Amino acid sequence: MGGVESGTANGGAQVKSAVRTVELLEFFAGRPGMHTLAAVQESVGYPKSSLYMLLRTLVDLGWIETDATGTRYGIGVRALLVGTSYIDGDEVVAAARPTLDRLAEDTTETIHLARLDGTDVVYLATRQSQHYLRPFTRVGRRLPAHATSLGKALLATHDDEQVRRLLPATLEAVTEHTITDRERLIDELRAIRERGWAVDREENTLGLRCFGVAIPYRTPARDAISCSVPVARLTPGHEQMIRDALLDARDRLTLATRRL
Structure with a gap:
C-alpha cells in the first residue's frame, strides 16, 4: 500500500x-x-x-x-454521483438530445446512444419505447461490442487489422445467436462499412433486434446510436423505416457534433 x-x-x-x-x-x-x-x-x-x-x-x-x-x-x-457528472458534462450527450428525442418520436421504439470503451459499449443515453412490449437498458450499462448493433457499427469504423488487435479470436457468446468467431465478425463488419448500418439479430437479447449507426465526428468513431425492436413487432416496412430514420439521425447528429 x-x-x-x-x-x-x-x-x-x-x-x-x-x-x-x-x-x-x-x-x-x-x-x-x-x-x-x-x-x-x-x-x-x-x-x-x-x-x-x-x-x-x-x-x-x-x-x-x-x-x-x-x-x-x-x-x-x-460512484453514482461521479457517473452522473460524466453524463451531464459530456458534449456529445448534450448535442444528441434533440436528435434522440426526434428519433424516438419518429420510430416509437427504444433509442440508445453508446460509446466504445475497449471491447465494450457503454450506454450514455436512452429513450424508452412508447409500446407496452419494450426492451429496458439503463444508462451506464456495459455490453460486449461484438454482440450489439451499436458495437458492430463502431467496430466497423476500424480496419480489419485493428479489429484483430482489439478482439480475441474467440468471442463471448451472450446468446445462441452471438457471433463468436472473430473472422466471421470481420466479414460482417465489411458489409456494415458498405451499407452504413449494423444489425444485432437477437445476438445480445433473445426476442430483440437492434439497428445501429456510428456517428463519424471522429475517426475511428467512438459513439453510435441504435433502435431496438422486439422481433414480434418488427415488419419489413417498419424495419426499413427504422433504418432510414437512423441514417437521417446520423446525418443530423454528425452536423451537431462537427465542432467537438
Whole structure:
C-alpha cells in the first residue's frame, strides 16, 4: 500500500494504492450486489489485510457501502454521483438530445446512444419505447461490442487489422445467436462499412433486434446510436423505416457534433 510501481506500458509510474482503488471500484461496478471480503480477495488477489484497510477507507469516504453486518461490500453512492457528472458534462450527450428525442418520436421504439470503451459499449443515453412490449437498458450499462448493433457499427469504423488487435479470436457468446468467431465478425463488419448500418439479430437479447449507426465526428468513431425492436413487432416496412430514420439521425447528429 502506498508504494510506487514503475516501468508501466506508457513509460510512467503508477501509485499502487491508486491502482488498487480503481481496480476495486471497477470490480464492484461490474458485479452488482454485496460481496464478502473473501470473495473480493479471491477475485482481485490483494493481501487480505491490505484489502480490508482499503475497503474500510472507501467505506468511510462513501465510495463503498456495507450491509447491516459490516461484512459484505458493494458500490457506494459517490460512484453514482461521479457517473452522473460524466453524463451531464459530456458534449456529445448534450448535442444528441434533440436528435434522440426526434428519433424516438419518429420510430416509437427504444433509442440508445453508446460509446466504445475497449471491447465494450457503454450506454450514455436512452429513450424508452412508447409500446407496452419494450426492451429496458439503463444508462451506464456495459455490453460486449461484438454482440450489439451499436458495437458492430463502431467496430466497423476500424480496419480489419485493428479489429484483430482489439478482439480475441474467440468471442463471448451472450446468446445462441452471438457471433463468436472473430473472422466471421470481420466479414460482417465489411458489409456494415458498405451499407452504413449494423444489425444485432437477437445476438445480445433473445426476442430483440437492434439497428445501429456510428456517428463519424471522429475517426475511428467512438459513439453510435441504435433502435431496438422486439422481433414480434418488427415488419419489413417498419424495419426499413427504422433504418432510414437512423441514417437521417446520423446525418443530423454528425452536423451537431462537427465542432467537438
